[in-house]
Amino acid sequence: MSAEIGSQASQAPAAAGTVAPSERGYVVTRLDRLSRGALVGFAALVVLLAFVPFSFGSSTQNTLTGILLLVAMASLWNLLAGYAGLISFGQQAFLGVGAYSVLVLTRSGMNGYVAIPFAALIALVIAVPLSVALFRTRGAYFAIATWVVAEAFRLLVITIPALGGGEGASLPTALDYSPTVRTALTYWASLVVAVASLAAIWFLMRSRTGLDAGAVRDDELAASSLGVGTDRARRIPYLVSAAGFGAVGAVIFLNALRVEPASIFSVNYSANAFFMTVIGGVGTIEGPVVGALVFYALQEFLSGWGEWYLVLLGVVAIAVMLFMPEGLWGRLSRRFDLVLFPIGYRLRQRGGSRDKR
């Protein structure tokens, strides 16, 4: 039986011919052979990536750090938009919270890398009261309200001279590592943040909360009439996303060694996360990762284009939303029936070909 569940089972015409449909029955599967293989492959990739600093120079590591942070941001944005139905253009608020938390913690003597989880925790704690206010709004109004919050944070930081005001601040000399070690540590930090974000999203979305969040996204009224706590189903993804963005903000600061309110609170971070997610495919684990890779490649090829690069991205995002709303990965996934990291369940005829979820 377990062999049947795990098998691709697409080449079983003989079995299907001999067994009457009524006797075949159905099996419910989640992880099939393909997705188990993908999990093993993913684990192997993470191990390989962990060894990069031992065999590659700092430029490769910097490139990968950039990509990993993009992957984390796109995935965390997708956790809101794709799974919880919350569009946020204000996630940069938590990038700023994370970065400035590291600034304050390192000033009081903490190691910058040790400060990353604390930065995530601070972002999470700040997100709790914010969610109370923001969840009064829905849809597009939520999106703009989150943006207002990020703007308010930026304006607030500017008024605080101790945080460097509008000029920004540099990392105190708490990081007395050689540049080589510092590059490697920052790279590892970004790897941990990206993998932890993906793992958190994966486990969260496969849990009861993930099911609740999906139900609320699809039909809030119906979900609440079935006893789903709609606020809770939204709040948990929102808090996880906030903590993740806090950690990303911390790493961005440790990487750049300098934080400025105008740049860390820039709406472009949310815009880019949105572009990556939409182009890759909303509501899948794989989509934002694909989107982040495409985004990075475009960035490299079109770096000389200046403003026109963002114009092109905007046009592509609109075109994808209108003509291919499932995104690149969604299209591939549907075409080849390919789900590497399944969130939902599939119903499959025992011994028959794979069925849709």
Add this chain to the structure above:
Amino acid sequence: MRWLDAVIHGILLGGAYALFAAGLSLMFGVMRIVNLAHGALAVVGAYLCSEGIRRLGLPAAVAIVLALPIMAAFGYALQRLLFDRTAKSGEFATPLVTFALSIIIANVLLAAFTSDVRSIPVGDIGTASLDITSTTSVGWVSVIVFVLAVGILGGVQLFLSRTQPGRIIRATADDQSTVRLVGVNNHQVFGAVTAFAVLTATIAGISTGIQSSFDPNSGVTLLLFAFEAVVIGGLGSLWGTLVGGVLLGVSQTVAAEIDPQYALLAGHGVFLVFLLFRPRGLFPGTWQG
């Protein structure tokens, strides 16, 4: 006396915010579209006007009058070619598409006109002021904008409640598919509403350009204030929007009296307080029932 000054200036500033917000409120009321490019479109209007004066050497009044129909036509085309299509792709598509549109517009403006701050020169009227008391005076332009805002909001309210086209718009807002049964082309109605919304945004954008200054990214600030005015006033209430705009304007100018760097922060703060304690705003839903 300087507090009274601040309050008067705040009220007038609120008129400009309400003018911005009217289009946002109207589009949401009729089509359930929240247009995140509303601020960016206002900035396009301001650039159009400014370019007319700079490049073509048009008198300011002519440039303003020419910019309005061009922007209205642009709004109509935007609705018919993009927003109508977007609405079919589900409720999530509209905020995302209009947000992407605002990014596109801001970056096209950046590429075309650089990030230099500019303003619209209108000659003496731009700096002329009206003395209210011996110590308090206000700019003529801000008075004109406030009167325009009240006039437009009142006019729209009357138009919607008293005229046949207004009834058609309200009926379309209530039930898109039923109005089609009685022979209304709802897409024409939508196009007209968006054209009008972009027109009012352009007026507000140009008045901002005359009174202070703008750059390609000014649309964001304008959008956020317009949105805040709508939420504070209550969704669907045009007079509420005016009150919301005035409340925002006053909180900003009064906070600026304490310290200029608190001005914008105070506006956002008032909005967040409303979100927490009165999320439906001051006058929720009066015209759409």
